[in-house]
Amino acid sequence: MSLDETTKPGPHPHAGILPGTPEPFFLDKGEGEKSVVFDTLFTVLLTGDETEGQYDVFTTEGGAGDIIPAHIHPYTHEIFFVIDGAVHLWMDDEKGFKDDRVLQAGAFGYVPKGTIHAFRIESTARVLGVSSGGFARFFHALGTPTTKPGIPQPSEFYAPSFDQMRAAGELYGTVFRPDYKFLDD
Template sequence: MSPNDATTLAPQHAGILPGKPQPFYLDNGQGEKSVVFDTLFTILLTGDETDDQYDVFSCEGNAGDIIPAHIHPFTHEIFFVMDGAVHLWMDDEKGFKDDHVLTSGGFGYVPKGTIHAFRMEATSKIMGVSSAGFARFFHAMGRPTDKPGIPSPEEFYIPPFEQMKAAGELYGTVFRPDYNFLED
């Protein structure tokens, strides 16, 4: 069973997306939603609907802490800032090492195998696109919710380390606690 398989979903997420390639619509605030730390991740499209080509998701939150450095050995990832400001750090360990604050309309591409991290510098909403099969990582890391919008402090969810580790193993995310972009 693929980690992208709709049959692995929490009951709250079952039936929101069609689970196969067919036309459909989602209104504002709809999609498969999970809270990870202080951020809402909403999955809009998965490999189930795209013949395993790509996933589409959004994340929205307030200014906060840096998401820890990590790498996806098999997943390409796109950041498109719909609103706000997002600081993106990248190091491909082949000569490209940089950081940039993306504002509304800004775009960043993180190829597979690139160490990266990000931090929302203001209340922000990001549209993400990734290789198929990755987006449900956010469900594995988070807590399902039906509520749209930025979570309030009582809704924050700090996953236990074992949950983070298991999600990373299942969805090809390697956390790099040894790597700190902020010390550069």
């Protein structure tokens, strides 16, 4: 499922950074729609607006930190490709696959829709993510906009309220599972 015109949020603070339609464009290093979520920078490079709802592309940059809580995307597929550093990824499809792995630079993880997952940056990392079209702006709904590239400094960290997390989850098809525990988290 991708967001259609009736479910997309209104104007956002990043309007105009990406073209918003399927047309060729370039971004230089550090450019894109940027938001800080907790202690991590999410930079959206491409959205469903530019791909006719097919996919989104984004990066995640952060230092070693806490586990991102278990959650599930009922409609969204997501990939993790670690460019630098290390990221611990936990997954449970509740159909027999339950595993976790520390992904080092060059490693890849695929999280199909409907799979409970969580991750933790183990050492300063940059991750390239791809998701089903219309999902990437979840990070904006969950975080706070910034124009600064790179890993946020402690003074720039942003902790969303529970209400903000719930609203972002409802809008972008993310169900947080605070009750769920992976074996070693």
